[in-house]
Amino acid sequence: MNDPQQIITQQKKSVYFSHVDNPVCTGTGYKAPNLHTWGPGIRDVYALHYIVNGKGYYEINDVTYTLHKGESFIIFPHMEVYYYPDQEEPWEYVWVEFKGAAALHLLSMTRLAPHAPTLPVSPEDLEPLYNVSGSNGNKPFERERSNAKLHVLLTYYMEYFPGERAVHKTDYVISAQEYIESYYWNPDLSVHHVVDFVNINRSYLFRLFKDTTGMSISGYLTAFRVQRACDLLKTTLLSVKTVAYSVGYEDPLYFSKVFKKVTSYNPTEYKSRHTAVINGKEHNSRIP
Incomplete structure (x- = not known):
C-alpha cells in the first residue's frame, strides 16, 4: 500500500530547514543626545542600533563609518569596536542587544555582516519597533514577548535590507x-x-x-x-x-x-x- 504520509515526509526532508527558536533579547535602551562614547572594546552579544537624530561615528576593522538619522549599525560579538557622537551634532539612538543561533540565522538574511555593519536610511521609522522589552523582563511571558518583538524587528531589516540569502529558490x-x-x-x-x-x-x-x-x-x-x-x-x-x-x-x-x-x-x-x-x-x- 502506498503511504501518503511517507510520500509527504520524504519530499519535505530535502526542502525544509529545521526551524530555530526566537532570538533571545538581552537588553534594550535609549541614548540621549550627549557626548557619551563607548570603547574601544568588544561585546559578547549582538547590539543593533538605530539613529533617531543627530550624527555619530562607528569604528570597526580600521574603518570609520559616519552615521545619520534613520541609519543603523550593528556590533557583532567578539569584534573590537569604538563608537562616539559628533561634537557639534551628537547623535540620539535606540538599541537592542540579543544572542542565539536564531539571531545569526535572521541576520544572515539581511545585508548586515562583519564586513558591512551599517545600513542606510530605512524607508520606515524603525524607532517604535525597538521598544521590545516588558516592564522589567523578569517574568516568563515578558521574556517571551520581548523575544517575539525582537523577531518582528529583525524581519523589518530582512524586508528593507535583504541579503543574498533572503530569498533562496x-x-x-x-x-x-x-x-x-x-x-x-x-x-x-x-x-x-x-x-x-x-x-x-x-x-x-x-x-x-x-x-x-x-x-x-x-x-x-x-x-x-x-x-x-x-x-x-x-x-x-x-x-x-x-x-x-x-x-x-x-x-x-x-x-x-x-x-x-x-x-x-x-x-x-x-x-x-x-x-x-x-x-x-x-x-x-x-x-x-
Whole structure:
C-alpha cells in the first residue's frame, strides 16, 4: 500500500530547514543626545542600533563609518569596536542587544555582516519597533514577548535590507507547500491559487517544485489531502463523507476514487483495517 504520509515526509526532508527558536533579547535602551562614547572594546552579544537624530561615528576593522538619522549599525560579538557622537551634532539612538543561533540565522538574511555593519536610511521609522522589552523582563511571558518583538524587528531589516540569502529558490517551494497545507480543505483550491500566492513565473515554479520534491504541485496537493484523510479515518469517528469534505472533496465518490488510487484501499476499507478505542468505540489506527 502506498503511504501518503511517507510520500509527504520524504519530499519535505530535502526542502525544509529545521526551524530555530526566537532570538533571545538581552537588553534594550535609549541614548540621549550627549557626548557619551563607548570603547574601544568588544561585546559578547549582538547590539543593533538605530539613529533617531543627530550624527555619530562607528569604528570597526580600521574603518570609520559616519552615521545619520534613520541609519543603523550593528556590533557583532567578539569584534573590537569604538563608537562616539559628533561634537557639534551628537547623535540620539535606540538599541537592542540579543544572542542565539536564531539571531545569526535572521541576520544572515539581511545585508548586515562583519564586513558591512551599517545600513542606510530605512524607508520606515524603525524607532517604535525597538521598544521590545516588558516592564522589567523578569517574568516568563515578558521574556517571551520581548523575544517575539525582537523577531518582528529583525524581519523589518530582512524586508528593507535583504541579503543574498533572503530569498533562496527552495523558499519558493516551501511557500507553495505551506500554502497548500493551509488551504487544502478548500475544494476551490487550485494550482493557479498556489502560483498567485508564491508570485513567480508559473513555468519556473512548476520546474522548481518538481526538481526539489519530485512531485508536481497538483500531485503534492492530492497526496497531502489523502494524508490528512488517512489521519482522520484513523483517529476520529467521522464518516467518509465528512472526511472527504474536510480535506477538500465535495463529491464523496470522487474522493473514494482518488483515495484508492493513492492508498490501494477505498476509504471504508482503510477505516475498517484500523482498530483503536475512541470514546469507548472501536476505531481505526493499526495500519500506518
